Amino acid sequence: MKVILVVGCCFLPILAMAQPGISEMQQAQQNLSATFFSAFDCSLVLATIFGIIGAVRIYHNWQMGKDRIDNEVANWFFAAFFMVLAGAFLKAIFGI
Template identity: 25%
Template sequence: MKQLSNLRRSLLIAGLLALRITATLAQSAQGIDQATSEVQSYVDPIANLIIAIGAVVGLIGGIRVYIKWQSGDQDTQKALMGWFGACLFLILVGVVIRAFFG
């Protein structure tokens, strides 16, 4: 009789523990969902900002390369590739961020 009482008590404790773990996991899932939606709300403005910075870098680079070209500098191709690479990198980062987090 005492073993049956101990078994019931053990089952009751195990059941309550399982319910508590389930409630805790549900709260964790709600927190993760909230964090995900908050991060997704920042993705579009940040991606747009990075793309805009890439466009400005491209314009500045184009002007600087044009000035070098007009002055007869021999490093025009090197400067062009450097500025174009920086502009392309920034634009691609903006697109990849939007694709990854959006």
């Protein structure tokens, strides 16, 4: 019984090295990092679009004489800020 256990332990490293998948996992990580950086750029583009649209709408409302535009300023600002933070948060979570 002990002989079988010793022989099995000797062949265990050989079997562990023969496992496929390391190169596939590295390829998947490279694909994820390439896709993620484009998603991060997309979040920055969306934040820019939110900022521009918000600025135009706020300027229009201000020129039309609306009194309380404070809430609208905060809404558009935090929408753009959330998109920037979401991209940075995802980048920190995935570590790529």
